[in-house]
Amino acid sequence: MNSMSKIESSPPTAWAFAQQGPIPVGSAAHRDMFCRMLLDTFDPYKPEVIDWPKLAPDALARLVSLPFWTIAVETEDRASANIAAFAKSLSDPLMREAVELIAYEEARHRRVLSALVDSYGIKLDAFPPYVHRGSAEWNFMSTGYGECLDSFFAFGLFELAKRSGYFPMELVETFEPVIQEEARHIVFFVNWAAYMQANTPLLAKPWFAAKRLAHLGLNGLSRAGVASDADEQFATQGKDAVGVDIEIGPFMDMCLSENDRRMAHLDARLLRPTIMPTMVRFARRFMPG
Numbered sequence: 039m040n041s042m043s044k045i046e047s048s049p050p051t052a053w054a055f056a057q058q059g060p061i062p063v064g065s066a067a068h069r070d071m072f073c074r075m076l077l078d079t080f081d082p083y084k085p086e087v088i089d090w091p092k093l094a095p096d097a098l099a100r101l102v103s104l105p106f107w108t109i110a111v112e113t114e115d116r117a118s119a120n121i122a123a124f125a126k127s128l129s130d131p132l133m134r135e136a137v138e139l140i141a142y143e144e145a146r147h148r149r150v151l152s153a154l155v156d157s158y159g160i161k162l163d164a165f166p167p168y169v170h171r172g173s174a175e176w177n178f179m180s181t182g183y184g185e186c187l188d189s190f191f192a193f194g195l196f197e198l199a200k201r202s203g204y205f206p207m208e209l210v211e212t213f214e215p216v217i218q219e220e221a222r223h224i225v226f227f228v229n230w231a232a233y234m235q236a237n238t239p240l241l242a243k244p245w246f247a248a249k250r251l252a253h254l255g256l257n258g259l260s261r262a263g264v265a266s267d268a269d270e271q272f273a274t275q276g277k278d279a280v281g282v283d284i285e286i287g288p289f290m291d292m293c294l295s296e297n298d299r300r301m302a303h304l305d306a307r308l309l310r311p312t313i314m315p316t317m318v319r320f321a322r323r324f325m326p327g
């Protein structure tokens with residue numbers, strides 16, 4: 039049965055790499071582990087057969103008026119194009135297969151959104167088709183760090199939407215596989231970045247590290263408009279959109295616990311994204327609630 043057409047809240051099946059013992063970051067075993075994680079946990083759902091629930095007029099109006107549909111579609115288009123271009127540049131067959139699968143999944147997110155937009159008559163703003171240009175690795179890093187930042191809040195918002203009852207559970211659950219895929223993508227990405235850093239020749243290491251830092255900075259700024267209060271602003275708008283009155287502090291707690299939960303089933307030897315959780319844990323000390 040197609041996994042998108044049923045309600046499924048149970049945690050995903052645990053995944054462990056077959057090889058026992060410690061796996062040094064940057065080793066061939068490390069590469070095999072993060073690539074296999076991605077490939078082995080693939081969910082073969084088909085967006086075209088999703089049974090979109092009929093919505094009551096008020097729920098439909100809330101859904102249609104959410105402010106982010108065009109941005110969401112553009113983001114998926116850009117992600118799939120960037121990741122597909124990067125896959126083509128790879129010579130390692132296993133890495134290439136895994137990155138191709140991520141590109142396929144991003145394109146499938148777009149198909150889910152297209153199906154939703156068609157089903158509920160959502161109007162998208164006009165936007166120019168994304169044209170991939172520049173360095174494939176640079177664009178892949180940009181997409182990867184972007185996903186790490188966005189997913190941190192998306193996990194909390196999704197849980198909030200589930201608990202609020204603001205939208206029917208059937209509709210919310212339709213996005214469960216999409217959200218879970220992002221957790222796999224960001225685990226893959228941070229492991230890939232650490233693997234690359236470890237395998238970069240000594241002289242080029244500072245350059246690769248600088249690129250990682252640049253992407254973090256650029257991603258933070260592009261989401262913020264201004265750097266200060268950006269995360270709080272994003273989180274506030276998001277939680278308003280799912281119709282819940284919750285203090286920023288408890289909401290951040292929810293993001294932190296969802297972030298842990300969404301990756302808990304994956305082999306503990308895989309690296310996890312740490313930047314957003316660390317920053318938010320620090321900032322949480324100064325937040326009310």
Ligand SMILES: [Fe+2]
Nearest residue numbers: 114117144147
């Ligand atoms: Fe996506």
Ligand SMILES: [Fe+2]
Nearest residue numbers: 185219220223
């Ligand atoms: Fe993704």
